[in-house]
Amino acid sequence: MLNKTISIAISAIIMPVFLVGVAFSQALERQGIEEIIVTAQKTEQNIQDVPIAVTAFNTESLELQQIETFSDLQFNAPNITFTKGNFAGSNFVIRGVNSYTVAASGDGGVAFHINEVPVATRIFETEYYDLERVEILRGPQGTLYGANSVGGTVNMMFASPTDVAESSVEVEVGDYGHRKFKAMVNMPLADGLALRVAGLSLQRDGFSDNLFPGRETDVDGRDITSWRFTLQAELSESTTAKFTYWNFEEDDNRARIGRQMCKATEVPSFGCHPTEIGYEGPAGTSTFGGDVAAIAGLMTWSPMDYMGKTVRSTDPRATYQNMNPVYKASEDGYLLSVESNAFENITIRANLLYHETSVFSQQDYNNNDGSSKFAVYNPNNTNPLVAGGNAAFPQGIVPVSQYTPTACGVFCGAIQGYYDYSFAYDTSMGGAESKYVDISVQSTFDGPVNFIAGLNVSEYESAGVYDVYFSSADAAAIAPILAGLKLYPSHYRNETNPYELERKGLFAEVYYQATDDLKVTVGARWNESEKSVADRQLLFNSAILGGGTGPGDPVTLAVQTGDPKFVPILIGLAAPPGALEPIPGLAEQRRLQGVSSSFSEKEVTGKIGIDWTPDLEGTDSTLVYFTYSRGYRPGAFNPPVDPNLFAGVAQTTDPEFIDAFELGMKNVLLDNTLIANLTAFYYDYQDLQVSKIIARTSVNENIDAEMQGLEAELFWSPSSVPGLRIDAQVSFLETEVANNTYSLNPLDKIGRNLGDTSGWLVKDFGNGATCGFKKASILGGIATGVLNINPAAGALDMIAAAKTMSVNNIDSADPSGTVGAVAQIFGMGALPTLGNCAVMNTKLTAAGLGGFYEPEYDISGNELVQAPAVTAHLGLEYTADLSQSNLMITSRIDYYWQDDFWTRLYNMPRDVVDAWDVINAQIIFQSTSAPWYVRIWGQNLADDDNITGHYFTAEASGGFRNDFLLDPRMIGVTFGAKF
Template structure:
């Protein structure tokens, strides 16, 4: 058992929020012996270069946090590390992963084929998909954060840095721990650990933890609390040391979560009613006006208008559902929707609370995640100075989450349409809508428009690394190795809407029984169909077949294989000067299997392309040819460090980083004879960075002050950023530069008082000449062009000449099919029209209005819009300043030590997209935390009370813009509310 003095020293090391420069290494690193002067800051032994070194001897910008550090600052998971590391930001993303950004570089590419820019490792094994930012820390030895490219030793996707979680491994002494905690929101948390030596050569360690609490958010529609937690983790590890030369350990960790965690927060929208007039257009009805609306306008997320709801009439699915859905026996239209609500806007009059934790949704979220990691580590001393290391790891990750796709509830929209006939004269069965309720196979029965999304992912990874490292007493040492990674993933993303099923059944199915259909009686979409048919999947959400065309499904299958050879050499050029040279060769292969989406696409009974939908198949999702990509890259680093005196280190480094490219997800499988698409890139390029850094690490006043400083400059080529285009995550590449300064300091004037702080300054800049199309501002202020909504099966808005829009709206024919003609102005819809008298060609609808127009040649970027100039813009999620200061004081009361600690974090404003408009701006925000810890060293007993987010702030920390056909709504993310808790822990 550690002495009281040693324990106090370790508790003091708790502080580091500004300068916990303590760095990262594998599972063998331990705290160094305490300084002879009890007022010194102390030292930590790390293995950031995969060898044991003092933190102050490592020429890398690195922070590391022991279990005591994490507990004192109440950093309970990876997402909270940003509070303690300079120039770091964190946010969840819209689907199943997250963006952990270091120095402005993170993971803004979100497709299945993209890789993280920050390598996340478990005990030095990289995990491409993991739950280390969702699960809570369990029996941790330390967490390491290395800033800057670390590709030489840590792998292919470490262009921004590395986050490495190091667990405690079995030790030769018996020890055990129990911890119980309770708090507000019905929070209950428990952890336990036992370490059992079984003889002199073998030991096992078992740890477990669980957390349960009620939801942070309130669903005002269902009167339920949501966004709660029900999760648990276990870890079993064994260590075997049969001889002085051989060591082995085996680790199995399991994580499980099953609760109502929300992937996103509120969904904001500033309603776009559409233009009041277009030129001198007359008879400008609400239907046409809505067809010229985006749904939501681009205004600041902090404007009161952003807490509105979209113009639902702008959605093509609403338009087609409400007009011509049924006819009476005399041929008069019987609308399926209640058009008395602001001309088919199902959100007319719906408002939102400004409370970020009040979310009105029809469906409560569900969240299930399961992750297993198995790791085998072997070490063998070839000689007294040469060590062979093998690390084998297998991981499996499964994830499934549902939540309301529209984060607000529509009005009642369905009518009773008994006695109606569809557009080809078939009587619509009364079972379709009963008493104004429509029953959707996946979403159930409702009289409102309801929508739900499902994000799920299945991943499997193998990793093997071999290394040989030296420990010579002379002036040269090395670390060389090879590794191999095999990663398979299938990501599925679904969007369900009861109007999708409604349109499929009313317009395209037959009227005879189909097995299992809970709504209309329809036949299966096969050779027995009598007209174009869209298959409606009759299975429930929990047992989804996944082959229906009555919902959107993005299926992405990717297989990545990567191998590398790497090595570093360390030369002591003199007693004060050391040179480090590292090189790495990486070979990556990615095979992506595209499965185009099939929403509302059908086919004729003979299997030909659909006459109206543009589909080629009625049921299922067919794979296209594999997209095979291969890259190789040579990366490395060069470091010179100089120690002018014992307590000062000065270093300068150059490093080159690399991250692989990938394939963009496939778009809808629409036959080009019916619909022509806007052109989009099928793949995106790898990204590279050249990083230059200078730094100094210093101790002053007999170790009472530690001050470390780093300055850096990055030159980025092809940085990867995503946006939603044509219902896919389109990844684009931009050149960029990043530069900044980081300061970390610890001041301990007396043994019982400590202040620590960190400060980061950052300036990022997108390269000159870079551009992209802003889906929120496609015209870029050009009044000669307007945004127009396409036809139902076409995903994205387009721009069209204002003069042609005016011509269509002024025509007497506008009342008959003006909205259809407006849709035909989009390049994705230009084939829509009618046959000419000779039936040998198709005339586009706008041809009836007296002009000719080819959007594929006459419109900017094939109709997608005008390119926004990004030159000089800041990268997303790159605040110019981050700062944290923490202070603690220990009072000695008989057998108890009472430590009071406070931490304050501040992040300046930033942007969540590359366009840097007022809509993209995220205001700066802050966070304060307080802990009071009482520790009885003799009894190994600790009582702690804490408050996290002391002032109950709910800032917008990140945002995500949804697709055009989702009406350009914005999902936003915020912090957890104020959390109050008390814990009791006992060590044995």
């Protein structure tokens, strides 16, 4: 396959040479390096005059390098990576700086701007069309671009109306039923008044094969429309106003996640092997779904009864999705920009933005192939904790809740469907509204001092819901063995409504031209952020697993009302005075735990820069610059976690700061045919915000880190070979977590991979999380009667186990058949696996036997995530002018390679993404006497299944890994015309 790809690529480059024979001698319009104008410093400048590491693409280079989405930028600029996220989001990384925080209140590490205005656009869905250019500014840009630009800024500039009537149309077809249509019309309406309208439509079939019988055979397709119009008016000789509206709509079966990786173990506390990868489902009792299925009498407590040893396809684009994915997204933006030069040598700019987005996504959660069925009813089975089925579900078929705003699910008749196996799906949805206004003043004095200063104010409000529905939870919730308790709600919900952000900023930069070739820049920004949040987490809130005693079966004993003011629902009980709602209201969990729901921050950041433009022999122009800048990203809320399980978790993360030092050199050589740019940088990061998943929720914390790197960019149009253009980028990056940094590893809470064998991992039968204790503590608690494992004595603290098993030096136990054989098991030396973590900790601590034991990993010196050490790109382009045939042919090939990188800070074997490469190529036939052109293009020609990122699920889901992939090979043809 690789040889075939190379042959195709080489043919794409040399074909025009054979066609034209002597084309080398012909003059070409594109000879030399084309000047690119950018507005990286809020004013128009040649990119080579900007003392910032900037990579920019104009309209022509976007087309020639097949840059169609934000994901494509990583192949064409140094130290950039991009990956989709697990919750309808994405992560754009510059120099290892990204959005590590997982929280509705978290800020991005890279700022995204449209026409120089910050916009929370849905970047991973967006397709480019009718752009003037895209600029990538690497390094902190907080002085001019605000608090979210610690990693850098991406500025997307829409094409503006002109005073020339013009239009274009483009039709594209390709593999997977790919169909794309783009069009643009520019109309001068009157003197000083022009309108530009552009749009895009994209449809294609899915990239993934769905192997589940009776469902759509392919998923992850696209059905997208987007359009915008811009009206520009010259209000006077010195003042121009521009209004832009844009719209984006998507309605298809886009899959947020695809391949899921797991090597099943027989250890109930671990669904998936902590260090190895396989193509199986997690063990049954390692998941909360498996546990509650056993409570409902639909499964045994055997580890392998759920999805374990279910062999999945090794094809990375093959999935089992019983539920056809649903993906709906929309975006609307309204932007008014005014620029005036009414005062001599002064430019005043103002922007006013209103922007809103929404997304709704549903899809299969665990890719279960359905082969492990629920047990049918067995009337001779009297033990509710042992398989045999339940009379309420005689055929082993149970309902699954559908999304409702109130989370009532099966209790109010909202049924998604009926299933005879452990089916699960999730819903990720949300909406956001933002308002923004800024005004700036910039000087162009003839003297040595100039400046830019301004202020901006913004308001942002969002709401979001993430639900996980699973058939076993619905079955347990309405199972008759729970009598009147009724576990409600019967699905997991993480809800924020609303999250509100108010932000103000004042900034100024002063430029002092000390000599003809030396300039000094000093800048500062004052930032103020106010955040508030109303959120909650729901799952079985009306009956909390806790200690206590009472009559009835073991489950009724184990499932107690954790707070006497909580009222079980649907059983006709009158609420006692002062009772809480059956489920906590938004922000109620924070209030009950004494956790603040708002905070504010005020910070000052700035930069100092020195530019030197020496007249060096051998160069056409040279710029040497040094910059020190201080970047800042505001803190964020942590979720309202249970303090009994998460002692010491901060209510908010601290703000993070970065001290960045950058030395750069930009050169134009060989009569404007060669550009050679070099940048070196060093970052000292304080309180970097990072995240991990523990017990169904994201927990964020702060660490210190260092980053350093080197970037080189080369653009060459050799005069000896007219029509040939070469561009190349290479980057080196070294990241390191600071010394004396420790963090709890969710995949190894008892430190077995650190060589510690004294701990024991317990699976919490109330929430599916895991917790660690010393073995000696548990043995002491059982021996002294502090911990109860006998259902006859009251509520169970643990469920005893029949045998001890080990995988990768991690011991655990098999809980199958334990309740009915407690007397036989006790004293055999096997420790229980399932228990109530909070109650065990309280009792063992009170008895002086020692509570939680969860040693933290020393991650000092580990690499940061999404930070490959080396990335490289090489582009070769050749244009042949067949003037005698009225035809111009351009061939181009692009090769990109990136080193391996980590997706978790623990740098364990499951965390690595191997190195990969991408080859793209195209041939363009363009008439020189008519407006038409044809492009034949190929992307990912080697058809590699390249992984861009991972997401590790919580212990409650068995800890399987979601992989995010690049698009497969696509080959197609584009027909277009410009008038």
